[in-house]
Amino acid sequence: MTDFDHQQTAHCESGAVAALLRHNGLDLSEPMVFGLSTALTYAYIPLVKMGGMPLLAYRMPPGRVIRGLSKRLGVRFHFERFRRPADGTRALDQYLQQGSPVGLQASVYWLPYFPENMRFHFNAHNLVAYGKEGDDYLISDPTFEEPMRADTASLQRARFVKGMLAPKGLIYYPEPITEAPDLHKAIPGAIRSTSNMMLRTPLPFVGIRGIRHVARHMEKLSPANEHYNKLLIGHMVRMQEEIGTGGAGFRFLFASFLQESAGILSNDGLKAAADQFTDAGDEWRRFALYAAKMLKGRSTLDYGKLAAQLRQVADMEQQGYRMLLDLKLG
Numbered sequence: 001m002t003d004f005d006h007q008q009t010a011h012c013e014s015g016a017v018a019a020l021l022r023h024n025g026l027d028l029s030e031p032m033v034f035g036l037s038t039a040l041t042y043a044y045i046p047l048v049k050m051g052g053m054p055l056l057a058y059r060m061p062p063g064r065v066i067r068g069l070s071k072r073l074g075v076r077f078h079f080e081r082f083r084r085p086a087d088g089t090r091a092l093d094q095y096l097q098q099g100s101p102v103g104l105q106a107s108v109y110w111l112p113y114f115p116e117n118m119r120f121h122f123n124a125h126n127l128v129a130y131g132k133e134g135d136d137y138l139i140s141d142p143t144f145e146e147p148m149r150a151d152t153a154s155l156q157r158a159r160f161v162k163g164m165l166a167p168k169g170l171i172y173y174p175e176p177i178t179e180a181p182d183l184h185k186a187i188p189g190a191i192r193s194t195s196n197m198m199l200r201t202p203l204p205f206v207g208i209r210g211i212r213h214v215a216r217h218m219e220k221l222s223p224a225n226e227h228y229n230k231l232l233i234g235h236m237v238r239m240q241e242e243i244g245t246g247g248a249g250f251r252f253l254f255a256s257f258l259q260e261s262a263g264i265l266s267n268d269g270l271k272a273a274a275d276q277f278t279d280a281g282d283e284w285r286r287f288a289l290y291a292a293k294m295l296k297g298r299s300t301l302d303y304g305k306l307a308a309q310l311r312q313v314a315d316m317e318q319q320g321y322r323m324l325l326d327l328k329l330g
Contacts, residue, residue: 002099004130006140006147010253013065014039015142016103016126023101026075026177030142035257036186037068038193040250042317044205044214053235056214058250062105062124062165066172072190073181081168085160088169089152092129092137095171101130101140105167110158113139113148123165129155187261188329194254195321208318215310221303230295233306237291240284248288251281251317258324269327276320283313 005022007030009015014034021028034040039060048055060068070077082088095102107123108114131138136149150158159169198207205213214236221229240248255277262270287309293299294306 002096002101002130004101004128004138004140004147007142008145009142010249011059012126012142013062013124014253016128016140017065017069019128019140019142020101020103020174021075021177024174024177026174026180029256029260031253031256032183032260033069034065034250034253035194035261036072036190037065038072038190038197039064039068040194040254041197042207042210044210044217046205050239051235053232056236056239058240062126072186075177075181076175077172078175080171082160083168085156085169088159088171089156091169091171093132095173096129096132096137100173101128103128103170103172104155104159105170105172106155106158107161107167110154110161111141112150112154113141113144121163123161123163123167183264187265191258191261191324191327191329195324199318199321199325208314208321211310211314211317215307215314218303218307218310226301229303230301233291234295237288237295241288248281248284251277251284255281265329267327267329269323273320273323273327276316276323280313280316280320283309283316287313 005019007015007019009018009030011030011034014030014037018028018030018033021033028036037060041057041060043057044054045057046054066077069075080091082091092102092104104127105123106125106127107121108125109119109121111119111125111127125143127142128140129137130140133149135152137152137155139148139150139155141148159167161167201207201209204210221232223229255274258270258274258277262268262274287306290299290309291306294301
């Protein structure tokens with residue numbers, strides 16, 4: 001069985017990628033992987049529905065961590081997808097027989113080690129398979145504190161589920177890494193890219209403009225549609241706090257990236273920016289707390305208060321990105 005260093009992380013894709021890179025000789029922290037991939041964002045897309053509700057995203061789409069990091073560092077990844085489940089299972093077994101751990105995309109709902117209350121139909125969960133014993137695959141799932149196991153039938157079903165973001169049996173792994181990347185060059189580029197996207201996108205539903213757009217939409221909700229409004233607010237909280245790392249969690253992850261970068265670049269301005277995004281994460285959590293109390297009847301349903309909290313978040317994030325763009329990072 002291949003020795004594999006399992007670590008629990010904040011987010012599945014950045015955690016799986018960090019684990020695979022570490023196994024292949026490039027030891028980057030999960031926050032560094034997330035920050036360098038420029039995966040942080042905010043988007044409100046009413047034309048795309050999730051459970052009948054508008055899509056809300058606090059990070060770039062699944063796969064962006066891998067593609068963004070690959071572009072930023074020049075680390076190439078190999079990808080394989082399969083038409084037939086049997087072919088995907090056979091390929092996975094071959095990699096594991098060779099002692100090569102690989103990243104997989106799968107549905108949370110069909111992974112047997114997920115507790116019932118954590119299962120939902122999300123098809124872009126990332127994990128690492130690093131071995132096989134009998135009919136059980138040995139799984140390093142960044143969501144869990146300890147390594148897990150999945151039987152062949154269950155894992156195959158999770159890897160070949162249909163629907164939005166269908167994994168199609170995706171297998172991925174980094175190609176040989178011949179030299180250490182230049183973080184002094186990569187970090188400033190990633191910070192500028194994230195800041196410009198959040199501040200200067202022309203799309204009204206993305207970035208800081210997107211947060212303020214949702215605040216305006218919140219203020220316009222009619223009390224006559226209270227049932228729908230509660231569903232919408234509940235959806236916002238669920239997307240923020242339960243799907244993946246959530247809005248606040250991604251801000252904390254970005255703050256950790258800035259804190260680590262401050263040490264690498266010897267730049268105290270990055271420490272101040274890290275504190276700003278930690279505070280922004282706290283404000284996202286405060287929005288979720290207000291909303292949850294209103295939905296549970298512990299406080300009056302107040303659309304104006306929720307809108308004001310979103311504007312507070314937008315102001316804090318805007319200040320943080322401007323701080324980053326004002327820094328002399330090279």
